[in-house]
Amino acid sequence: DTAVSQTPKYLVTQMGNDKSIKCEQNLGHDTMYWYKQDSKKFLKIMFSYNNKELIINETVPNRFSPKSPDKAHLNLHINSLELGDSAVYFCASSRTYNEQFFGPGTRLTVL
Amino acid sequence: QQQVKQSPQSLIVQKGGISIINCAYENTAFDYFPWYQQFPGKGPALLIAIRPDVSEKKEGRFTISFNKSAKQFSLHIMDSQPGDSATYFCAASIIGSEKLVFGKGTKLTVNP
Numbered sequence: 001d002t003a004v005s006q007t008p009k010y011l012v013t014q015m016g017n018d019k020s021i022k023c024e025q026n027l028g029h030d031t032m033y034w035y036k037q038d039s040k041k042f043l044k045i046m047f048s049y050n051n052k053e054l055i056i057n058e059t060v061p062n063r064f065s066p067k068s069p070d071k072a073h074l075n076l077h078i079n080s081l082e083l084g085d086s087a088v089y090f091c092a093s094s095r096t097y098n099e100q101f102f103g104p105g106t107r108l109t110v111l
Numbered sequence: 112q113q114q115v116k117q118s119p120q121s122l123i124v125q126k127g128g129i130s131i132i133n134c135a136y137e138n139t140a141f142d143y144f145p146w147y148q149q150f151p152g153k154g155p156a157l158l159i160a161i162r163p164d165v166s167e168k169k170e171g172r173f174t175i176s177f178n179k180s181a182k183q184f185s186l187h188i189m190d191s192q193p194g195d196s197a198t199y200f201c202a203a204s205i206i207g208s209e210k211l212v213f214g215k216g217t218k219l220t221v222n223p
Contacts, residue, residue, distance in 0.1 A: 004154070031209055041198055043155065043213040056210055090154050099145075100211065102154030 003027050004103035006091050012109045013081055021076045021106045023091030031055075032074035033092040033100065034066060043090075049074055081110045115203050117214025124221050130188040132217045134201035137182065141203040145211070146175065146186050149198045158199070159186070191221045 004025045013019055025032060033056075034046040047066045048056035054066070063079040074091060091103040116135045124130045134144075145160035161168045161175040161184065168175045174187040188195055201214040 033209070041149075041216045041218075043200060043216070045210060048209045050209065092154070094209070099157055099160070102147075102156065104154050105152075 004091055004093055004101050006089075006103040006106050008106060009104065010107050010109075012111065014111055015081055015083060017081050018077070018079045019081060019108070020078070021089055021091075021108075023074045023076070023103060025072055025091075025093040025101070025103075027093055027095070027101060029093035029095045029101070030071055031094045032068065032071070033094075034074065034076050035090040035092060035102075037088040037090060037105070039087070047074075047076075078108075081108075083110050086110045115201055115212050115214045117201050117217060119217060120215070121218045122220070124191045124219065126191065126193060126221055126223050128191050128221075130191045130195070130219055130221070131185055132199055132201070132219070133183065133185045134203075134214050135181075135183045136203050138203070138205075139182070140205050141212075142206050143204045144175070144177065144184050145202050146173075147200040147202060147213075149200065149216075151197075155200060188219075191219075193221045193223050195219060196221050 007022045031050045033048045037043050046060050049068045052068045065077045067075045088105045088107050090105050092100040094100045146158045147155035148158045149155040159170050159173050161177050163179050172189045177184045198216045198218050200216050202211045204211045
């Protein structure tokens with residue numbers, strides 16, 4: 001009965017690799033988000049999709065590419081991983097905007 | 112203009128005490144102010160939220176106070192419990208946009 005789920009929970013990889021994080025929500029929400037939380041716990045929005053359409057695209061390196069195959073899924077693909085990409089990535093979703101439900105997070109470590 | 116400034120960065124309170132976390136914003140277009148609670152290893156979860164047409168909102172032991180003229184809002188946790196130990200984030204957004212701007216968080220520790 002998980003509302004917003006993410007896989008994997010932990011991801012350890014070498015610099016230069018390409019990796020993906022998957023997110024699914026079963027709340028029937030129209031809008032999904034990706035956030036990055038750095039080591040100082042600062043939460044920053046990266047992307048937002050509404051009904052599979054990109055509506056927020058913050059200043060994020062174009063190595064990061066979100067993909068929304070349907071409104072229940074929002075995946076994040078990262079190319080050419082760098083040390084600075086190490087963080088916890090959270091997926092979130094909302095119906096009535098602003099009341100966002102967050103997933104459990106994916107801790108990405110780039111070595 | 113898009114920032115939300117949160118203080119203190121960390122807070123230690125004794126069980127039964129009152130925890131107070133403050134936030135300030137610049138953008139007068141902001142009209143939705145939620146507080147999120149995050150436990151270690153978990154995602155943030157909505158705790159309580161307020162719109163600027165009211166000056167206070169209370170839910171159980173949690174109260175948001177809002178001062179529109181000062182562009183400040185605060186979270187008060189009454190009778191703080193060890194189980195309240197978490198990181199608290201204030202946030203702000205404009206109704207109609209999908210973008211929440213978060214404060215930098217306050218790590219609250221409630222000692223038994």
